[in-house]
Amino acid sequence: GQQVMQIPQYQHVQEGEDFTTYCNSSTTLSNIQWYKQRPGGHPVFLIQLVKSGEVKKQKRLTFQFGEAKKNSSLHITATQTTDVGTYFCAGTNTGNQFYFGTGTSLTVIP
Amino acid sequence: DAGITQSPRHKVTETGTPVTLRCHQTENHRYMYWYRQDPGHGLRLIHYSYGVKDTDKGEVSDGYSVSRSKTEDFLLTLESATSSQTSVYFCAISDRQSYTEAFFGQGTRLTVV
Numbered sequence: 001g002q003q004v005m006q007i008p009q010y011q012h013v014q015e016g017e018d019f020t021t022y023c024n025s026s027t028t029l030s031n032i033q034w035y036k037q038r039p040g041g042h043p044v045f046l047i048q049l050v051k052s053g054e055v056k057k058q059k060r061l062t063f064q065f066g067e068a069k070k071n072s073s074l075h076i077t078a079t080q081t082t083d084v085g086t087y088f089c090a091g092t093n094t095g096n097q098f099y100f101g102t103g104t105s106l107t108v109i110p
Numbered sequence: 111d112a113g114i115t116q117s118p119r120h121k122v123t124e125t126g127t128p129v130t131l132r133c134h135q136t137e138n139h140r141y142m143y144w145y146r147q148d149p150g151h152g153l154r155l156i157h158y159s160y161g162v163k164d165t166d167k168g169e170v171s172d173g174y175s176v177s178r179s180k181t182e183d184f185l186l187t188l189e190s191a192t193s194s195q196t197s198v199y200f201c202a203i204s205d206r207q208s209y210t211e212a213f214f215g216q217g218t219r220l221t222v223v
Contacts, residue, residue: 009150031209042200043153045211088152092209099169100145100153 003027004091006101014109019079021104023072023089030092032065032072037103038085046074079108113137116201116215123222129188131218133201135181141204142184143212144168144176146197153200159184191222 005024013019023032031050035043047056049065049072056063062075072091076083089101113136123129133142144156145168155168157176165176173195175187188195201215 006152033211042214042217043202043212044214048209048211090153090212098155100155102150102152 003093003097003099004029004089004101006089006104008104009102010105010107012107012109013079015081016078019076019083019106021074021087021089021106023074023091023101025070025091025093027093028069030069030094032092033090034063034072034074035088035090035100036085037088041085043088076106079106081108081110084108114201114203114213114215116199116218118218119216120219121221123191123220125192125222126190129191129220131186131199131201131220133184133186133203133215135184135203137203137213138181139203139205139213140181141206142178143202143204144174144184144186145200145202146170146195147200147217148197156186156199188220191220193222196220196222 007022033048034046036046037043047063052069053067054065060077064073072089086103086105088103092098115134117132141160143158145153147153154170156170156174157165157168159165159178162178177185199218202212204210204212
């Protein structure tokens with residue numbers, strides 16, 4: 001079954017609003033990666049988090065890894081139409097197995 | 111973009127026929143992966159390879175086989191295609207398993223009728 005769950009599955013926001021997607025695992029993760037897939041495109045790597053409680057920023061994107069290393073979040077501040085796409089998290093469990101989350105599809109309304 | 115090419119990009123095939131998808135890389139990465147992407151399921155691992163002739167099953171391997179006779183090529187075969195295998199298939203490569211970024215190919219849209 002799916003090892004890494006992501007919510008929400010879909011999110012519609014007005015341009016300029018913030019957006020957050022959450023990634024949850026039932027088991028401790030060694031690391032978490034985030035990918036973005038534009039409509040009709042392929043997943044593209046955004047970032048990797050490894051340490052408990054780690055926070056990384058890329059311009060308007062903020063990534064967090066939970067203290068227990070079982071959850072992560074991606075927050076986009078002031079969304080733009082270029083942010084449209086599906087965001088996936090992907091985590092490695094202690095058995096060294098790597099699973100993608102179900103993804104969150106973001107629509108930005110101009 | 112990393113040097114990774116999938117072929118064909120689109121294919122329509124009939125139920126019961128064999129189908130082979132090809133993934134070719136020019137990055138000399140050790141790990142190669144085949145995923146399928148379906149609505150509501152995200153990306154699910156079919157098979158992966160950690161070297162020439164070294165492969166292992168992923169979470170949805172039933173009905174699929176793979177081969178890697180050269181570092182640069184990873185083939186995915188559907189022995190007898192079924193409608194449930196209609197999907198978008200992505201190949202990915204990475205230098206190390208799990209701890210480095212994966213680079214994805216452009217995808218192959220397969221329709222089984």
